[in-house]
Amino acid sequence: MKRMLPVFILKTILILLISIPINAEEPKKRIAVMPFDFSGNITKDEAKYLTEKVRSALIQTRKYEVISNDQIETMMAVEAKKQGVGPGSCSSEQCIIDLGNALECEKMLVGSAGEAFGEYSINAKVLDVVLQQYENAADVSVASKNEFPTAAKEVVKKITGENYESSGDISYTGMLWRNALVPGWGHLYANQTRGYIYLALFAGAGGAFIWSHLNFTSKQDDYKNAIDDFDAKYETANSANSLRAYMSYAFISVIAAAVTDIAISGGSYKSRYFEPVTSIHPSIRLKATRDTAFGQLRLRHRLLNHEQLSYRLLIKHKF
Numbered sequence: 001m002k003r004m005l006p007v008f009i010l011k012t013i014l015i016l017l018i019s020i021p022i023n024a025e026e027p028k029k030r031i032a033v034m035p036f037d038f039s040g041n042i043t044k045d046e047a048k049y050l051t052e053k054v055r056s057a058l059i060q061t062r063k064y065e066v067i068s069n070d071q072i073e074t075m076m077a078v079e080a081k082k083q084g085v086g087p088g089s090c091s092s093e094q095c096i097i098d099l100g101n102a103l104e105c106e107k108m109l110v111g112s113a114g115e116a117f118g119e120y121s122i123n124a125k126v127l128d129v130v131l132q133q134y135e136n137a138a139d140v141s142v143a144s145k146n147e148f149p150t151a152a153k154e155v156v157k158k159i160t161g162e163n164y165e166s167s168g169d170i171s172y173t174g175m176l177w178r179n180a181l182v183p184g185w186g187h188l189y190a191n192q193t194r195g196y197i198y199l200a201l202f203a204g205a206g207g208a209f210i211w212s213h214l215n216f217t218s219k220q221d222d223y224k225n226a227i228d229d230f231d232a233k234y235e236t237a238n239s240a241n242s243l244r245a246y247m248s249y250a251f252i253s254v255i256a257a258a259v260t261d262i263a264i265s266g267g268s269y270k271s272r273y274f275e276p277v278t279s280i281h282p283s284i285r286l287k288a289t290r291d292t293a294f295g296q297l298r299l300r301h302r303l304l305n306h307e308q309l310s311y312r313l314l315i316k317h318k319f
Contacts, residue, residue, distance in 0.1 A: 031107040031126075032067040032100065033058065037091070040115030046145060050113055053152035054124065058109070061160050062170075062191055067103055075102055093127070100129035109159070119143060124155045136160075175262045183258030190262075198258045205254045209247040216240040 033055045038047035052069065059066045076090050076099065090099055100108045111124035125137035138158035140151045170190050179186030183202040187195025219237040226233045 028063065028065045029106040030067065030104060031058065031064040031109060032072050032103050032105045033069070034072065034090070034096065034108060034110045035069075036122075036124075037112035038114065039112070042113050042115060042120070042145075046148070047113055050122065050148045050152060051111070053149050054109070054111065054155055057153045057156040058160070061156060063160055064107065067105060071103065072099075075099060093132075096127055097129055097132055100127070105129055111155070113148075120145060120147075120151075122148075122151045122155055124159060126159055176259065179258045179262045180255065183255050186258070186262045198254065198261075201254045202251075202258070205247070205251040209244070209251045212240070212244040212247040216244045 033051060036047045036051045036054070038044065055066060055069065058064060090096060096108050096110060100106075106129055108127040108129055109124060110127060111122065113120065113122050115121075119141045120143070122140045122142070123138070125134045127133070128135050136159045138155045140154045140158070142148070142151045175186035175190055177186075178189050179198075182199070184195035184198030184200075187193075187198060189195075216237065219233070219240040223230070223233040223237045
């Protein structure tokens, strides 16, 4: 029975490690940042610059999957052509909701920038595509256009409740060395909650190894100091040594599993940004996440349904 205990403990730890899904990331909601409206002495290029700054700050929060500007403009151009309106004409709430559905987004961020009384005011709000209502809003004023990057960060901070400056870019190397040092640390660094599971397994396996080592040294001392029952005490010390070996295997397995997990799936923990991967038509390019197979599957689904979606939006706007 005692000989089976180490095997049972090791098997239990291995089963727990195997049961941890690799690349099981909490799903992030998809959001698109609409081109900011502008007025006063703010030019189109300056408004585009501000929009990109807001998008970049939103990406760095790692709270959403952020759709690229090219995809938004492409879809807007396609719909505008079908509806017979000017390019980029999508300012009504219903048009934004329809565009969000076509982009498969749960959220749409809309904003504007204007100048009044010597100050530049940046307004932004988030539209829930599913509920069809606005949920968060932000209003930031700056003294000059040079402060647009700072204003963009403040807008995102107010809307999301996240301080993007504390997030920073996720380093793949940083994830690896953290997990090699303390399993689970690399996952927590990448905002992956299953890092707590690895930490718990690491603590458990480490504690079990320390106990087994102390138990072995105690049994070894008993054998060295024995004056009778040499065979029995030798067998006890040998069993304790075997248990220590199994616990060391479990400890090393936890570290190896954590490092392997982050090595395989760490690339997908960087901020999601949609890049071109294919084309449907010379005038239509769709994008999907560059680092996940799910994005490719979602793209294929979108390819099959794009014409139907566009037709339905066209009919809805015409009638």
